[in-house]
Amino acid sequence: MIVKLLLALAGLLLSVAGFAHGVAANDASYIESLKGVAVIPYMYLGAKHMVTGYDHLMFLAGVIFFLYRFKDVALYVSLFAMGHSITLLLGVLAGIHANAHIVDAIIGLSVVYKAFENLGGFRRLGLQIDSRLAVFLFGLAHGFGLSTKLQELSLSPEGLLVNLIGFNVGVELGQFAALGMLLLVFEVWRRTDHFIRAAYLANTLLMSAGLILFGYQLAGYLQAA
Amino acid sequence: MSAIKSPFESHPPSARRLLLTVLAALMLAAVILLTIVLPAEYSIDPTGIGGVLGLKKTTAAEQKIELLDTLGGNEKIDTTSVAGGAGSSQPIPLPNPAVHQSQDSAAQAETFTITLPPYAQTEIKAVLKTSKVLMYAWKIDRGQIYVDFHGHSPEWTNKEAFVRYEENKASTGANGSLVAAFPGEHGWYWLNGNAFPVVITLTVQGYYDKIIDYGVSK
Numbered sequence: 110m111i112v113k114l115l116l117a118l119a120g121l122l123l124s125v126a127g128f129a130h131g132v133a134a135n136d137a138s139y140i141e142s143l144k145g146v147a148v149i150p151y152m153y154l155g156a157k158h159m160v161t162g163y164d165h166l167m168f169l170a171g172v173i174f175f176l177y178r179f180k181d182v183a184l185y186v187s188l189f190a191m192g193h194s195i196t197l198l199l200g201v202l203a204g205i206h207a208n209a210h211i212v213d214a215i216i217g218l219s220v221v222y223k224a225f226e227n228l229g230g231f232r233r234l235g236l237q238i239d240s241r242l243a244v245f246l247f248g249l250a251h252g253f254g255l256s257t258k259l260q261e262l263s264l265s266p267e268g269l270l271v272n273l274i275g276f277n278v279g280v281e282l283g284q285f286a287a288l289g290m291l292l293l294v295f296e297v298w299r300r301t302d303h304f305i306r307a308a309y310l311a312n313t314l315l316m317s318a319g320l321i322l323f324g325y326q327l328a329g330y331l332q333a334a
Numbered sequence: 335m336s337a338i339k340s341p342f343e344s345h346p347p348s349a350r351r352l353l354l355t356v357l358a359a360l361m362l363a364a365v366i367l368l369t370i371v372l373p374a375e376y377s378i379d380p381t382g383i384g385g386v387l388g389l390k391k392t393t394a395a396e397q398k399i400e401l402l403d404t405l406g407g408n409e410k411i412d413t414t415s416v417a418g419g420a421g422s423s424q425p426i427p428l429p430n431p432a433v434h435q436s437q438d439s440a441a442q443a444e445t446f447t448i449t450l451p452p453y454a455q456t457e458i459k460a461v462l463k464t465s466k467v468l469m470y471a472w473k474i475d476r477g478q479i480y481v482d483f484h485g486h487s488p489e490w491t492n493k494e495a496f497v498r499y500e501e502n503k504a505s506t507g508a509n510g511s512l513v514a515a516f517p518g519e520h521g522w523y524w525l526n527g528n529a530f531p532v533v534i535t536l537t538v539q540g541y542y543d544k545i546i547d548y549g550v551s552k
Contacts, residue, residue, distance in 0.1 A: 229342030
């Protein structure tokens with residue numbers, strides 16, 4: 110059962126990895142061709158970005174890994190959404206240009222952080238970190254990633270604010286869709302006999318995946334510099 | 335403090351186990367980065383394994399270049415992403431591919447010779463659609479001449495376009511090119527202020543619809 114689930118998860122991750130990161134190239138030229146208010150296309154692209162953005166999905170999976178109660182899921186996901194909405198809107202509107210590689214490297218570290226926390230690492234080290242604050246702060250980083258990628262495109266200033274809000278709403282909708290699938294998988298997975306042992310391994314792999322993302326982006330930054 | 339109910343938070347792993355876990359994660363990440371991700375993404379292949387796996391240079395690093403996005407002399411710096419960059423065997427896609435236009439037929443070319451008597455005027459116009467290219471060269475046989483190189487909409491009223499490209503009160507000739515910013519007539523008004531006749535030789539080439547010769551008048 111676990112093996113099957115893991116295989117299914119791996120398949121999902123591999124299939125979305127093909128989209129690479131950010132806004133896919135043909136979507137980019139589509140966005141650039143849009144003039145004026147185009148809420149629905151922007152909303153769709155925001156949702157697509159979230160559903161196919163494996164870095165966001167990994168972080169989200171880490172966040173809800175041990176959240177059993179709907180109330181907790183809602184709280185953490187809202188904090189994450191609040192964080193990335195702020196930086197997405199502010200980043201684009203204020204024209205803050207961050208280095209995409211650095212932002213993505215930080216996003217990789219957010220995955221490492223979450224997996225390490227799930228493994229009880231901070232508890233073992235005797236560190237008390239408010240995970241709600243951490244999720245909010247990393248939400249800011251993820252939003253910065255989105256705004257950096259949007260700013261790489263030459264967006265039409267016409268209707269920019271409305272389009273951005275549409276994009277942001279789409280991101281949230283995509284997050285809901287991804288969250289629904291993740292929660293379903295976790296719900297089934299948690300009922301299996303060896304969940305705790307598998308969970309330890311899964312979080313170790315998640316940490317490793319975060320480190321790979323970090324190294325990948327860092328190399329990209331060094332090469333571009 | 336924390337609402338997270340990780341079983342590993344209530345019962346954290348031993349320091350030794352945690353250290354081993356982190357080391358294992360680091361090792362795995364390092365191996366995958368060095369043998370797969372970096373060779374495939376950036377052609378960085380310190381172990382040589384990426385090359386053996388055929389992953390090296392599946393994609394070269396993406397570069398950003400800045401180039402002039404020129405259409406009709408409207409110059410705007412635009413950036414574009416290029417896979418591979420300078421060493422690439424692939425050409426660079428322009429941010430604005432409209433700087434190139436394909437045409438249905440070959441360019442036209444004509445030469446006009448106009449003798450302009452003293453104090454006479456004339457006008458020759460090329461009818462161009464938007465973005466169509468005109469190349470021209472004209473000169474006079476002696477003296478200097480007033481010229482107004484301009485363009486306007488075909489059925490022009492006060493509301494429509496009427497623009498000047500270049501005015502010269504004492505010209506001996508000019509060479510150049512024009513990309514029509516709007517559909518209409520684009521060309522030259524000449525006035526001979528000399529007491530002697532002047533012969534204008536004008537050569538036009540380009541993707542114009544037709545040339546209108548308004549004839550000589552006093």
